[in-house]
Amino acid sequence: MWAVTLPSMRILICPDKFAGTLSAPEVAEAVAAGWRDTAPEDEIVSRPLSDGGPGFVAVLAEALGGHRLPVATTDPLGRPVTGEVLVVDDPAAGGRTAYVESAQACGLHLLSDAERDPKATTSYGLGVLVATAVETGARRVVIGLGGSATNDGGAGMLTALGTTPLDETGYALPYGGAALVAVAALDGVPRVRGVELVAATDVDNPLTGLYGAASVYGPQKGASRADVLLLDSALERFGAVLERDLSSCPPGLAALPGAGAAGGLGAAILALGGRCESGIGLVSHLIGLDAAVDRADLVITGEGSFDHQSLRGKLVAGVAGAARDRGLPCVVLAGRCSTGRREAASAGVTESYSLVDHFGGEERGGVEQALTRPAEGLRAIAARLAGQWSR
Known part of the structure; x- marks a missing residue:
């Protein structure tokens, strides 16, 4: 009797970060190691993902290579931190493209719960990263937006780029979103050297109003109801000043989709003549996700919390949908799972597994583990999966 040898499988691992614990590349590395423990002959392709938030630069650096330039900058409260600028040769852009990540300088994760106060936090540190990216000689600068602790409409970033918000007496405003209630003018010309600016974000909120930056995202950054009303009024005033004083600013800035991204950083980038682009779409294109899915036999994705929001426009939903459209199984690994099986299945998720359950559930300390x-x-978990799925 002849022995039948089945071909090895192609496993595509394309997770998002597990917020607060592992970056997307670290998640992919752990899953790949587990799969190889059980099925070392299978072909594994790793494509860590990001939507523009924390981990954006790390994901692109792993996929694109390039040079990672460390930059001394500041956090949302002005304390020293180190960020990065990723510089990649990009013939399509006519030279180099530089990638920066807003969360490295004004990310919410840089603050303790007690320090969260969007009335005072600033995006100045991001401006330092953008200025450094411009000075590398890049023709295009892509700014990943997400996970910010700020609500200053990008005023701090503009200050670092050479354009300072002033009050009616001509004095520079202090940092923070609350100070913008007194903004009257801008002083100085933005030093961006004609570079093409792109905001990578999947947030389409306007700058102000019921669905604006302050109303929707202010509370998670530490804003009270009174703070939200103050910050929304401040952003409305600042948006009008940007339209009046920056020749590159498009009309109707405050209502433009994406203007409210990252506490109004989207508005500042639009006012500088930039544009907003889907972070998920941009990263997926750059890492060749569609081609990788085409070649896969099984897709594994994941994120920190797999819940009802995961299936409404987040990375996991996009990956699962791509697998479903090709008739491929898709497995989700998460820190915690709370999505119903029927809802997950309709989105293209074949199975889902959580770290909390793996470590014994909430009653047995699974959350802490x-x-x-x-x-x-x-x-x-990946080693166990390989035993179930590998040929």
Whole structure:
């Protein structure tokens, strides 16, 4: 009797970050290691993902290579931190493209819960990163937006780029979103050297109003109801000043989709003549996700919390939908799973597994273990999956 040898499988691993524990590349590495523990002959392709928020630069650096330039900058409260500018040769852009990540300088994760106060936090540190990217000689600068602690409409970023908001007496305003209630003019010309600016974000909120930056995202950044009303009024005033004083600013700035991204950073980038682009779409294109899905036999994705929001425009939904459209199984790994099986299946998710359950559930300390031993848990789950799925 002849032995039948089945061909090895192609496993595509394309997770988002597990916020607060592992970056997307670290998640992919842990899952790949677990799969190889059980099925070393299978072909594994890793394509970590980001939508423009925390981990944006790390994901693109792994996929594109390029040079990662460390930059001394500041956090949302003006304290020293180190960020990065990723510089990549890009013939399509006519030279180099530089990538920066807003969360490295004004990310919410840089603050303790007690420090969250969008009335005072500033995007100045992001401006330092953008200015450095411009000075590299890049023709295009792509700014990943997401996970910000700020609500200053990009005023701090503009200050770092040479354009300072002033009050009616001509004095520079202090940092923070609240100070913009007194903005009267801008002083100085933005030093962007004609560089093409792109905001990578999947947030389409306007700058102000019921669905604006302050109303929707202010509370999670520490804003009270009174703070939200103050910040929304401040952004309305600042948006009008941007339209009046920056010749590159498009009309109707405050209502433009994406203007409210990252506490109004989208508005500042639009006012500088930039544009907004889907972060998920941009990253997927740059890392060749569609081609990788085409060649896969099984897709594994994941994120920190797989819940009802995951299936409404987030990365996991996009990956699962792509797999479903090709008739491929898609497995989701997460820190915690709370999505119903029927809802997940309709979105293209074949199975889902959580670290909390792997470590015994909430009653047995699973949450704590998921936070402290995520890589170990993911590796073990992936090894078990390989035993179930590999040929």
